[in-house]
Amino acid sequence: MVTTRASAEDRTDRSAVRTLLRLWPYVRPVRVRLFTAAGVAVVASCLALVIPLVLKWMVDGPVTDRDPAGVWLGALCLLLLGFAEALLFGLRRWLVARPLAGVEAAMRADLYRRLQRLPVAFHDRWASGQLLSRGTTDLMLVRMFLAFPLTFLLVNSVTILVGVIIMLLQDWTLGLVILVPAVPVMVTCVIFEKRYAEVARRAQDQVGDLTTVVEESVLGIRIIKGFGRHRSQARAFRDLSGTLRGTELRKARLLAAIWGVIVTLPELAIGAALVLGAVQVADGELSAGTLVAFLSTALALRWPVDSIGFLLAMSQEAATATERYFEVMDEEPERHEVSTVKEDRSDLGLRFHDVRFRYPDAPEDSPPTLDRVDLHIRPGESMALVGATGSGKTTLTALVPRLHELTSGHITLDGQDIAAIPRETLRELVAVAFEEPTLFSASVAENVLMGAEDGAGEPELERALAVAQAAFAHDLPHGTGTQVGEQGLSLSGGQRQRLALARAVVGRPRFLVLDDPLSALDVHTEAAVEAALRDVLAETTALIVAHRPSTVLLADRVALLSGGRIAAVGTHQELLRSNAEYAHLMAGTEEADR
Numbered sequence: 302m303v304t305t306r307a308s309a310e311d312r313t314d315r316s317a318v319r320t321l322l323r324l325w326p327y328v329r330p331v332r333v334r335l336f337t338a339a340g341v342a343v344v345a346s347c348l349a350l351v352i353p354l355v356l357k358w359m360v361d362g363p364v365t366d367r368d369p370a371g372v373w374l375g376a377l378c379l380l381l382l383g384f385a386e387a388l389l390f391g392l393r394r395w396l397v398a399r400p401l402a403g404v405e406a407a408m409r410a411d412l413y414r415r416l417q418r419l420p421v422a423f424h425d426r427w428a429s430g431q432l433l434s435r436g437t438t439d440l441m442l443v444r445m446f447l448a449f450p451l452t453f454l455l456v457n458s459v460t461i462l463v464g465v466i467i468m469l470l471q472d473w474t475l476g477l478v479i480l481v482p483a484v485p486v487m488v489t490c491v492i493f494e495k496r497y498a499e500v501a502r503r504a505q506d507q508v509g510d511l512t513t514v515v516e517e518s519v520l521g522i523r524i525i526k527g528f529g530r531h532r533s534q535a536r537a538f539r540d541l542s543g544t545l546r547g548t549e550l551r552k553a554r555l556l557a558a559i560w561g562v563i564v565t566l567p568e569l570a571i572g573a574a575l576v577l578g579a580v581q582v583a584d585g586e587l588s589a590g591t592l593v594a595f596l597s598t599a600l601a602l603r604w605p606v607d608s609i610g611f612l613l614a615m616s617q618e619a620a621t622a623t624e625r626y627f628e629v630m631d632e633e634p635e636r637h638e639v640s641t642v643k644e645d646r647s648d649l650g651l652r653f654h655d656v657r658f659r660y661p662d663a664p665e666d667s668p669p670t671l672d673r674v675d676l677h678i679r680p681g682e683s684m685a686l687v688g689a690t691g692s693g694k695t696t697l698t699a700l701v702p703r704l705h706e707l708t709s710g711h712i713t714l715d716g717q718d719i720a721a722i723p724r725e726t727l728r729e730l731v732a733v734a735f736e737e738p739t740l741f742s743a744s745v746a747e748n749v750l751m752g753a754e755d756g757a758g759e760p761e762l763e764r765a766l767a768v769a770q771a772a773f774a775h776d777l778p779h780g781t782g783t784q785v786g787e788q789g790l791s792l793s794g795g796q797r798q799r800l801a802l803a804r805a806v807v808g809r810p811r812f813l814v815l816d817d818p819l820s821a822l823d824v825h826t827e828a829a830v831e832a833a834l835r836d837v838l839a840e841t842t843a844l845i846v847a848h849r850p851s852t853v854l855l856a857d858r859v860a861l862l863s864g865g866r867i868a869a870v871g872t873h874q875e876l877l878r879s880n881a882e883y884a885h886l887m888a889g890t891e892e893a894d895r
Contacts, residue, residue, distance in 0.1 A: 317498065317620035321446075323627055327408055328447065331400030338396035339452050345389035346460040346605070348382055350467060353597035355379055357471075361590030397448050405444040412436050412626065418634040421704045422661050430513025431506075435629055438508055439622035446619030450612045457605035457612070464602040471595045472587060475574045479599055482566035486606075490613060493559040497614055500552050502621040507545040514538050552614075559610040567606050571599050649715050650842050651678040651701065651812055656710035658696060669708060670696050672865040680715070683843040685856035685873075687886060692862045694846045695736070698814045701844065702731045714812060729754075732810035736817040736846070738801030740792070745774045745800065746781040752804035765807035768833045769799040770826055795822050799830070806837050813843040819852055831855055850887050859883070 328335065355378050363371025416424075416432065469476035518525060518534050525534055575596060581587035656674040659667070670693045678684040688694050699705050700712060703724060712719045719727055732752055740748050749765055750757050762781060766774055773796060777783035785791055785800075792800070802818045819827045827849075834855060847853045853873050861869040861876060861883050869880045876883040 317494070317617055320620045320624050320627075321616070324404075324443065324447070324623060327404045331404060334396050334400050335447070335452075338393045339455055341389050341396065342393045342452055342456045343459050345386045345393070346456050347463055348386045348389070349601050350460065350464055350598060352379060352382055353467070353594040353601065355382070356597050357588075357590040357594030359590070360593050361588050365590075393452070397452070401444050401448050404447060405440050408440055408443065408626065409436055412440075412629060415630055415632070415634065419629075419632055420634075420706065421699070423632055426662065428509065428513040430511070430516050431509035432629065433516065434505070434509040434512050435622075435625050439505065439625050442615075442618050442622040443626070446615055446622075450615040450619065453608065454612050454616065457608060460605045461602055464598050464605075468595055468598050471591050471598070472578070472581075475578055475595055478574045478577060479567075479570050482570050486563055486566060486609070489559055489562045490609060493555060493610065494613055494617060497552065497555050498617045498621065500548060500555065501614075501618045502624070504545065504548040504552060505618070505621055505625060507541065507548055511538070511541045511545055514541055556610060556614055559613075560607070563610050564607055567599075567603065571596070574599065650680045650682065651684075651844060652676070652713045653697075654711050654713065656697075656700065656712060657708045658693075658700060658705065659708045660705075668865070670865055671700075674710070674862075674865075674867055676860055676867050676870070678842055678844060680842055681839070682858065683838045683845060683856040685845050685847040685853045685859045686862055687847055687853065687859055687883065688862035689886065693865045694862055695816055697862065698733070698816050698844060698846055701812070701814050702728050702733055729808075730810065731812040731814060732805040732808060733814045734801050734805035734816065734818040736820055738797040740785050740797055740800060742784065744779075744782045744784055745777065748785060748800055749781075749803045749807055752806075753808040757807065761807050765803035768806050768830075768837055769803035770829045770833060771796070771799040771803050774800070795826065798822065799826075802830070806834075810841060813838070813841045813845075815843065815845045817846045817848055817852075820848065827851060853887070861886075 355375055359372060359375035362368070363375060412435065465476065465480065468479055514534075514537055518538070525531055578587060578592040578595060582589055582592050653674045653676040656671055657669050658671040659669040663670075674697065676684070686694050686697065696705070700707060701719070703719060707720075714722070714727075714730060722730070741751075746762055749762055752765075753761050766772060766781075774781050774783070798818060798820070799822070802815070805813065805815065805818070819830060822830060828851070831851060831854075838855060843856075845852065845856055847856070847859075850873070853859055857872075858870060859873050859876055860867055861880060863882060869876055869883060871879070873887075877887060
């Protein structure tokens with residue numbers, strides 16, 4: 302499966318800010334609480350800058366005057382300031398927790414809805430692990446950004462600005478000393494942002510690849526064990542894990558480098574200010590209280606300055622997570638195309654009109670999978686579709702419920718172009734059962750009734766199980782309430798196929814498309830299912846992909862698909878007499894059945 306990713310060239314034109322601004326529609330409903338939380342955090346952070354001013358008053362006042370009462374008053378003020386700061390930061394956390402959890406939930410719900418609406422061709426291209434990581438890890442990074450870096454990039458910027466103003470007002474010469482590292486720190490941040498963005502994107506893509514390997518190993522555990530391939534799978538996992546480890550270490554080195562610069566230069570500046578201030582105090586040019594206040598303010602700014610690298614790193618990871626999220630959201634969903642074909646109610650049944658189909662990712666010069674297919678299945682008729690492997694049978698059946706879109710031509714149901722029918726309505730009219738049955742982690746009853754309208758109950762369930770000869774469901778530990786497990790792997794292949802068939806017929810569909818639905822059944826069970834299916838087929842219009850003569854005999858007529866085209870149409874006996882390719886196919890299947 303191909304993993305789709307944004308190219309590096311595309312990403313160079315997108316700034317992190319522009320990418321993160323795409324989150325605004327999700328943030329807008331909770332903006333009041335977030336802005337309030339940011340305001341509370343700014344007030345709390347600025348309260349910390351009042352502490353140095355209290356210290357200045359204490360040193361130059363009560364301490365110098367040996368006034369114990371003044372010292373106790375100053376200590377009480379410091380205690381109250383600390384308590385107020387802690388209370389405000391706690392309030393900020395309370396303000397953002399619930400709304401940001403709601404933002405994450407809304408984004409995850411939108412992603413899930415979009416995945417349901419994207420065409421099958423999209424899911425064929427994308428690795429499932431990449432989609433899973435976008436719905437889990439990436440959204441967690443976005444929530445963390447909204448909760449912490451988004452607020453504290455603002456809070457710390459305001460705190461640094463206010464702190465610098467306070468220091469300049471205390472002593473402008475010492476303030477200029479503290480500001481000396483500002484230019485190299487900003488240059489380092491710009492360089493760091495570009496490099497870290499590339500590495501962060503690479504790491505998140507590699508997490509998606511690793512998720513895919515884990516998911517495939519879990520779902521394919523029977524194959525891995527059956528063929529003794531656990532070492533090769535472990536090696537593949539180890540290689541990907543080692544690659545991700547190397548990328549994460551590169552991220553750590555970049556973060557260590559910027560922290561080294563951001564921490565070291567301000568510390569050197571504080572040291573220089575301490576020496577210069579001590580000299581000024583000794584010369585009587587500066588009061589001791591002022592020096593204490595200045596240095597306390599500088600030390601209070603250490604966290605806002607030191608955290609710049611950490612906050613930028615989280616912001617870049619959130620930007621790449623946002624970019625990956627919108628890569629899926631920007632994909633074109635299934636469109637409701639307006640048909641230009643005039644509705645003809647006299648043209649009843651299922652009809653293919655000059656249908657051509659080529660897979661979207663197929664080379665331009667390759668022949669189409671289906672080419673000028675014309676086929677008419679009359680109302681109430683069952684048509685068997687027969688052909689060699691690779692002739693396009695499964696592709697043709699997938700076009701009826703619009704799992705793929707036609708390249709050209711059109712398909713009509715009772716004279717109405719399927720392109721003019723809303724997909725929800727179309728898929729209520731057409732029921733499908735695939736050769737590879739898919740069951741969900743739900744009960745037998747829930748899996749089967751998925752094919753019926755809301756409100757269907759026990760009678761419909763029992764009828765469908767009887768048609769599919771799936772009475773084994775009643776012998777399960779909890780009957781039809783038994784949970785079948787992920788992918789239905791707790792059941793045999795034949796049992797899964799019968800439940801999938803029951804799901805297809807439970808809603809009494811007007812049109813039925815069956816893609817070799819009996820391939821996993823033994824001869825006796827197949828005969829019983831075919832006998833029960835005859836009554837169902839008498840009430841519907843059906844297209845049945847068939848490989849065995851016994852399945853072909855269910856149909857009123859047979860269509861031979863060869864090289865993407867309908868080569869012949871007729872009854873089973875007619876084609877046996879008149880078409881050598883069909884006779885050869887049937888002879889091969891009869892020999893295989895023996």
